Amino acid sequence: MEITMDTRCEYSLPSLVDCQSLRQISRPSWGACQSGLRSRTTSAPAVAPNQAGGVVAFPPLQTYSEEESMMRDAVRKYAQERIAPLVPMMDENSVMDEEVITSMFEQGLMGVEIDPEYGGTGSSFFSSILVIEELAKVDPSVAVLCDIQNTLINTLFVKLGTPAQKEKYLNRLSTDMIGSFCLSEAESGSDAFSLKTRAEKHKDYFIINGSKMWISNAELSGVFLVMANVDLSAGYRGITCFIVDRDTPGLEICKKENKLGLRASSTCPLNFDNVKVPEANILGEVGHGYKYAIGMLNEGRIGIAAQMVGLAQGCFDHTIPYTRQRVQFGKRIFDFQGMQHQIAHVATQIEAARLLTYNAARLKEAGRPFIKEACMAKYFSSEVATLTTSKCIEWMGGVGFTKDYPIEKYYRDCKIEWGWGLQQLELEL
Amino acid sequence: MSGRVLVGVKRVIDYAVKIRVKADNTGVVTDGVKHSMNPFCEIAVEEAVKLKEKKLVKEVVAVSCGPQQSQETIRTALAMGADRGIHVEVSGKDYETLGPLQVSKIMAALAKKEDAQLIILGKQAIDDDCNQTGQMTAALLDWPQGTFASEVTLDGDKIKVVREIDGGLETIKINTPAVLTADLRLNTPRYATLPNIMKAKKKKIANVKPADLGVNLTSRLEVLKVEDPPQRQAGMKVETVEDLVGKLKEAGKV
Numbered sequence: 001m002e003i004t005m006d007t008r009c010e011y012s013l014p015s016l017v018d019c020q021s022l023r024q025i026s027r028p029s030w031g032a033c034q035s036g037l038r039s040r041t042t043s044a045p046a047v048a049p050n051q052a053g054g055v056v057a058f059p060p061l062q063t064y065s066e067e068e069s070m071m072r073d074a075v076r077k078y079a080q081e082r083i084a085p086l087v088p089m090m091d092e093n094s095v096m097d098e099e100v101i102t103s104m105f106e107q108g109l110m111g112v113e114i115d116p117e118y119g120g121t122g123s124s125f126f127s128s129i130l131v132i133e134e135l136a137k138v139d140p141s142v143a144v145l146c147d148i149q150n151t152l153i154n155t156l157f158v159k160l161g162t163p164a165q166k167e168k169y170l171n172r173l174s175t176d177m178i179g180s181f182c183l184s185e186a187e188s189g190s191d192a193f194s195l196k197t198r199a200e201k202h203k204d205y206f207i208i209n210g211s212k213m214w215i216s217n218a219e220l221s222g223v224f225l226v227m228a229n230v231d232l233s234a235g236y237r238g239i240t241c242f243i244v245d246r247d248t249p250g251l252e253i254c255k256k257e258n259k260l261g262l263r264a265s266s267t268c269p270l271n272f273d274n275v276k277v278p279e280a281n282i283l284g285e286v287g288h289g290y291k292y293a294i295g296m297l298n299e300g301r302i303g304i305a306a307q308m309v310g311l312a313q314g315c316f317d318h319t320i321p322y323t324r325q326r327v328q329f330g331k332r333i334f335d336f337q338g339m340q341h342q343i344a345h346v347a348t349q350i351e352a353a354r355l356l357t358y359n360a361a362r363l364k365e366a367g368r369p370f371i372k373e374a375c376m377a378k379y380f381s382s383e384v385a386t387l388t389t390s391k392c393i394e395w396m397g398g399v400g401f402t403k404d405y406p407i408e409k410y411y412r413d414c415k416i417e418w419g420w421g422l423q424q425l426e427l428e429l
Numbered sequence: 430m431s432g433r434v435l436v437g438v439k440r441v442i443d444y445a446v447k448i449r450v451k452a453d454n455t456g457v458v459t460d461g462v463k464h465s466m467n468p469f470c471e472i473a474v475e476e477a478v479k480l481k482e483k484k485l486v487k488e489v490v491a492v493s494c495g496p497q498q499s500q501e502t503i504r505t506a507l508a509m510g511a512d513r514g515i516h517v518e519v520s521g522k523d524y525e526t527l528g529p530l531q532v533s534k535i536m537a538a539l540a541k542k543e544d545a546q547l548i549i550l551g552k553q554a555i556d557d558d559c560n561q562t563g564q565m566t567a568a569l570l571d572w573p574q575g576t577f578a579s580e581v582t583l584d585g586d587k588i589k590v591v592r593e594i595d596g597g598l599e600t601i602k603i604n605t606p607a608v609l610t611a612d613l614r615l616n617t618p619r620y621a622t623l624p625n626i627m628k629a630k631k632k633k634i635a636n637v638k639p640a641d642l643g644v645n646l647t648s649r650l651e652v653l654k655v656e657d658p659p660q661r662q663a664g665m666k667v668e669t670v671e672d673l674v675g676k677l678k679e680a681g682k683v
Contacts, residue, residue: 067630070504073465074621108623121623131623 061358072130079138087139090264110149111174118170129306129361136310140413141264147303153179160284177222182212193236199228204279212270219266222246227289239289243281250275261412301378305357308381312350312388315410319392353381385414432546433488434477438470440502441556466502469551471618472611478510485583488512496520507629508621514634526648533565538642552610563610573603576610
C-alpha cells in the first residue's frame with residue numbers, strides 16, 4: 001500500500017535532527033502560540049498527593065498513580081510527534097498508515113490490560129482510558145482502533161478465553177494483530193439481538209451464514225469475534241460468540257464505507273458464506289453471546305466517552321491559540337467578552353464530561369456498579385464533543401471551514417457519537 | 430570495556446511551556462508548571478542504553494539531584510532502559526542554589542562510590558544553559574572529557590568522540606574512565622513504551638543525601654534579579670548603504 005505524505009501538510013513536525021534549537025515545534029502562524037498554551041488550557045492535574053508524603057483520604061478524581069501519569073505523558077508525546085503529522089493524509093485518503101499501526105503495537109498501546117505473560121502491558125482499565133483520551137486529542141480514528149482492541153476484543157478474550165484460546169490469540173493481539181467485533185447487521189442495528197446471522201451445528205464444528213455491517217477495523221483485522229445465532233427459535237438466547245480467523249474460507253470482507261468522519265478507521269460489511277468454524281472457537285458458552293455483548297459494551301461506553309472527551313479537548317486546544325492571535329476590530333477575538341463567556345462554557349463542559357468519564361472508569365475498577373454512570377458519561381461526552389466542535393468552527397471563522405485547519409475534521413469525527421448505541425437508547429437505559 | 434555508566438538526568442520546566450517571571454523578580458514560576466526531563470539528558474540516557482544493548486557496558490545508573498519530584502525523572506530514565514536509579518535528595522534553599530559546581534561534586538563522589546567507568550550527561554540544561562557540569566565533573570575526577578558529542582564509539586579501553594565545535598566537527602580519542610556530554614545530534618531518544626513503564630516500576634531507586642557523599646552544597650553565587658528580556662523593538666528599513674551608515678551614526682553605533 002503506497003502511502004505518500006501530503007507535502008502541503010500544515011502540521012508536519014520537523015524531525016529532531018533538523019531542529020536548530022531544541023525540538024521547537026515550528027508550525028505556521030496559527031499554531032505559533034500553541035506551545036505556550038498547553039500548560040494553561042488543558043487541565044494540568046496534580047500528581048497524587050500521597051507522593052508528597054501525606055495520604056489524602058478522598059483524593060480528587062484527577063489523581064493518578066505514577067504509572068498512569070507516566071503512561072499518559074508517554075502516549076501524549078508519542079501521539080503528538082508520530083501520529084499528528086500523518087492525520088490529514090489518513091483522513092483524506094481514508095486509510096490508516098501502517099507506521100501508525102506498527103508503532104501503536106510497539107508502544108504497547110494495543111494490549112494495555114493484557115498480562116505481560118502474553119506480551120501485553122499489564123496495566124489497568126483506567127490506563128487504557130487515559131491512552132484513548134490522549135490518542136483522541138490527536139486523531140479519533142486512531143483512538144477508536146485502540147479503544148475497540150482494548151475494551152472489546154482483548155477484554156472478551158481475557159475474561160472468556162480458554163487457556164488454549166488465550167495462548168493462541170492474546171500474544172498476537174498485543175503484538176501485531178488487530179481484532180474486530182461483529183454484531184450489527186443491515187437489519188439489526190439498535191435492535192442488535194434480532195440478528196440473523198446463523199450458525200448451524202454439525203458434529204464438532206459450525207457453519208456460519210449471513211452478513212454483518214459497520215464492522216470497524218475490518219480492513220486490517222486478523223481475527224473477528226462474530227455474534228451468530230445457533231438457534232434462531234430461541235431468540236437472543238441462541239446468540240453465540242465465535243472466533244473467526246481472517247483467512248477462513250467463505251469469509252468475505254467487503255469494500256469499506258466512504259464515511260463522513262473517522263475516515264482513517266475502516267468500516268466494512270462482511271459476508272459469511274458457509275464459513276466453517278470449529279467448536280473450539282466458541283468464546284465463552286453457547287447462547288450466552290448476548291450477555292457478553294451487553295457486558296462488554298458497557299465498558300466500551302466508557303472508552304467512547306474518553307474518546308469524545310479527547311476529541312473535544314483536542315479540537316479546543318487547536319482553536320484557542322488562534323483566538324488569541326486573531327485580531328479583529330482592534331482586539332484579539334479571545335478578548336471579547338462574548339467570546340470569553342462561550343469559551344468558558346465549553347471548557348467547563350469538557351471538564352464535566354471528563355470527570356464523568358473518569359468516575360465511571362474508577363467505579364468499574366473498584367468493582368462497583370457503573371452501568372448508569374457509563375451511559376451518562378458517554379451520552380454527555382458525545383453532546384459536549386458536538387457542542388465543542390461546532391463552537392470551535394464558529395470561533396475560527398472562515399478558516400474553521402477549510403481543510404487546511406484540523407477543526408473541521410473534529411467536527412465530522414464527533415458525529416460518530418452514536419457509535420455503539422444511539423444517544424436515544426442511552427437515555428432510555 | 431564493560432562496567433557501569435552513570436547518567437545524570439535533570440528535571441526542568443518542559444521545553445514547550447511559556448516561561449513566566451515571578452512578580453518579585455527572584456526567579457521563574459515553577460509551581461503547577463509542567464516539568465520533564467531535560468532534552469539533552471534524554472539523549473544522554475538513550476546513548477547509555479544503546480551502549481548497554483550493544484553489550485559494551487553492563488549497567489546504566491540514572492542519577493538526579495533534587496526534591497521528591499526528581500524521582501519522576503529517574504523513572505522516565507528507567508522506562509527508557511536504565512537499570513536502576515539514584516536520587517540525591519536536595520530540597521528547599523539548597524535546591525534553589527543548586528548549580529553545576531555542586532552537582533559535579535555529587536557526580537564525582539558517586540562515580541567513585543559506584544566505581545563508574547563512564548559518565549554521560551546532557552551538554553547543558555535548558556533552564557540555566559550553564560554547560561558546565563560535565564566539564565567540572567571531569568576536572569574533579571581528573572578524567573578526560575568528550576563534550577558536545579555527536580558520535581561516540583567505544584574502542585577497546587579508549588573512546589572515539591566526534592565533537593560539534595564552532596568550526597565544524599572534531600574527532601578525539603580519549604581514555605576511560607571518562608565524562609561525555611551529549612549534543613543534539615548524538616541520537617534520537619526512544620519513547621518509553623507502556624510495557625517498559627510498567628517494568629520501570631520494579632526497578633530500584635536508591636535515596637542518598639549529599640552529606641552522605643561528603644559534599645558541601647553551599648553556593649558562592651547569589652541570584653540578584655530575574656527579569657524578562659526587553660521587548661523587541663521594531664526595526665527600520667533603509668534603501669541604500671548610505672542611509673544605513675547615516676542611521677548607524679545617528680544612533681551613535683558608529
